Amino acid sequence: MTRAEATEAAPNVQLTAEETKKIKDEIGIGDSIHETAVDGVVIDSKGNFSVSKEELSVLRAELACEFPDDYEYLSDAYIKSVASKPYSKDPTVRRPLEYAMEKLTQVMQWREQSGVLDVMDLVHLANGSPSAPEAVEQPEKFVEAKAIAASLNIASLYWHGLTKEGNPILWVRTNRRPWLPDVASDLKALYLLADTGVNSMPKGVTDFVVISDSSSPPPPHPGFLIGLLKALVRGYPDRLKVLISAPVHTIIQAVMKLLLPFMPGFLAPKIVLMGSDTIGPKLEEMLMNGKDDIPTFFGGPVDHDALYPEDYYSTNRGEGNLKFDIFGMIERLQKEKDDFEAAHPEKSDL
Numbered sequence: 360m361t362r363a364e365a366t367e368a369a370p371n372v373q374l375t376a377e378e379t380k381k382i383k384d385e386i387g388i389g390d391s392i393h394e395t396a397v398d399g400v401v402i403d404s405k406g407n408f409s410v411s412k413e414e415l416s417v418l419r420a421e422l423a424c425e426f427p428d429d430y431e432y433l434s435d436a437y438i439k440s441v442a443s444k445p446y447s448k449d450p451t452v453r454r455p456l457e458y459a460m461e462k463l464t465q466v467m468q469w470r471e472q473s474g475v476l477d478v479m480d481l482v483h484l485a486n487g488s489p490s491a492p493e494a495v496e497q498p499e500k501f502v503e504a505k506a507i508a509a510s511l512n513i514a515s516l517y518w519h520g521l522t523k524e525g526n527p528i529l530w531v532r533t534n535r536r537p538w539l540p541d542v543a544s545d546l547k548a549l550y551l552l553a554d555t556g557v558n559s560m561p562k563g564v565t566d567f568v569v570i571s572d573s574s575s576p577p578p579p580h581p582g583f584l585i586g587l588l589k590a591l592v593r594g595y596p597d598r599l600k601v602l603i604s605a606p607v608h609t610i611i612q613a614v615m616k617l618l619l620p621f622m623p624g625f626l627a628p629k630i631v632l633m634g635s636d637t638i639g640p641k642l643e644e645m646l647m648n649g650k651d652d653i654p655t656f657f658g659g660p661v662d663h664d665a666l667y668p669e670d671y672y673s674t675n676r677g678e679g680n681l682k683f684d685i686f687g688m689i690e691r692l693q694k695e696k697d698d699f700e701a702a703h704p705e706k707s708d709l
Contacts, residue, residue, distance in 0.1 A: 407443040408453035415439055421460055426467045429476065432557070433463065437565040441597060462596060469594040475550040481507050482551065482685065486677035504679075506541055510548035511683035513537065514667040518556050518692050520652055522645050525561040525699045525706065526568045526600055527692060529553075530654070533576035535669060542582045549587065553595055555685075559692040561699045563706030566600040568645070572656045576610040579617055588621055602630045605638035605657070647695075666691075 418438050422430040442459035446452050470476060484493060484501060485508035494501040515535035520528050529552065556567045591599055604611055611632060619627060633641060639650075639658055646652035653659020664672075666684065673682035700706065 407440070408445065410439045410442045410453075414442065414456060417456065418442060418460055418463065422463060422467065425464065426471075429467060429470060432470070432554075433466070434560070434562075434565070436563050437597075438463065440565045444597075466594060466596065473550055473590075473594060474547065475554060475594070478507065478547050478551040478554075481547075482511070482681060484679075486679045486681040488678040491678075503544075506544040507547050507551075508679065508681040508683070510541060510544040511551075511681065511685060512670045512673065514669060514673070514683055516549065516552055517663075517667045517683075518552065518559065518688055519663060519666070521561075521647050521695050521699055522568055523647055525564040525703065526566060527556045527559055527564075527695075528646075529556055529567060529569045530663065531569060531571035531573075531604075532656075533571060533573045536577045538577045540580055540583055542580065542586065545583055546586045546590070550590065550594070551685075553590065553598075555689055555692070557595070557598065559689070559696050561696045561703070561706060563703075566598050568600050569602040570642070571602065571604040572654075573604045573608050573611045574606060574656075576608060576614075578610065579614045581617065584614060584618055585621070588618055591626065592623060599626070599629055603633055603638070603641065604631070605633040606635040607632045647699075 415435060415438060419430070419435070422433065422438075438459075441462055442454060442456065444454055444459075446454045446458065481500065481504040484497075485504035487494060489495075489501070513535050515532045516529060518527050518529055522528060560567070615630070615632070639653065642653045642657060642659070643650045650659060652661060654661045654663045656663070666687070670682060675682055676684065676686070
């Protein structure tokens with residue numbers, strides 16, 4: 360059976376009630392710190408409340424006290440965004456400051472527990488010589504570093520460009536995803552990429568966009584998918600603006616069927632499945648330069664493969680096994696950020 364034939368049959372992934380409860384507990388569904396829609400109220404940016412400079416200073420000071428090494432990771436715009444949302448228990452009022460601090464603390468704790476703070480160091484280790492002292496003296500860490508580099512090398516995930524509103528875009532190439540993934544390494548690579556996107560957001564921008572070419576996905580791997588969902592809910596709440604997947608595929612429908620029971624109410628509406636005939640106009644509407652930014656795999660003129668080729672066509676970036684051009688990606692994204700901020704100075708005041 361060919362890969363194309365195999366992916367036509369959507370796998371039936373079944374979880375027991377005990378497994379479902381365990382996953383919900385792990386993700387945090389049902390915790391007081393997670394928002395859901397209340398009585399049909401739809402919360403958007405126009406429904407947010409104001410946050411004073413003094414309140415922002417209080418939140419910033421508490422974060423600096425509890426997380427002195429990482430508190431600057433959260434921008435003022437993001438802190439204000441979290442604090443300005445209507446309260447889930449009474450959407451006519453703003454979240455209490457203590458509630459907002461609880462959500463922000465959760466993010467920072469997840470960052471410490473997930474190991475995301477050390478992943479870029481591991482990438483540098485993997486990119487160096489196997490005979491370098493830091494590699495020889497830390498053999499277990501070097502093995503971990505090479506595995507993360509291997510996950511990046513498949514180039515199934517990368518940042519490229521901004522939307523018209525300044526949101527960084529994470530592109531997903533499902534046809535490059537492995538059938539038997541190294542889940543631990545894939546998730547660490549994902550955390551690193553997510554942090555890269557967050558750190559490359561223009562001032563005043565607090566969320567990113569994901570666009571997936573889902574024409575030939577592998578069978579869903581529950582471990583990776585649940586880890587991805589946990590990262591979105593625990594580590595990057597309110598960061599996803601929208602995830603667009605095209606074309607509609609039986610495998611993607613199976614993925615949604617698996618994940619929907621574990622999604623908080625605010626997350627599910629952000630995932631949009633589109634057909635091949637509608638994705639082009641949607642991208643033209645969203646992308647910074649309209650149709651001129653649409654990649655070739657969606658019928659546009661931009662060849663993403665020139666920057667992010669498959670592993671087989673890539674060359675090593677250093678003396679190690681890293682082939683994915685993460686440093687070039689960061690440099691290009693930073694330039695996009697700088698250009699957007701120069702063109703939209705009013706965003707800096709948000």
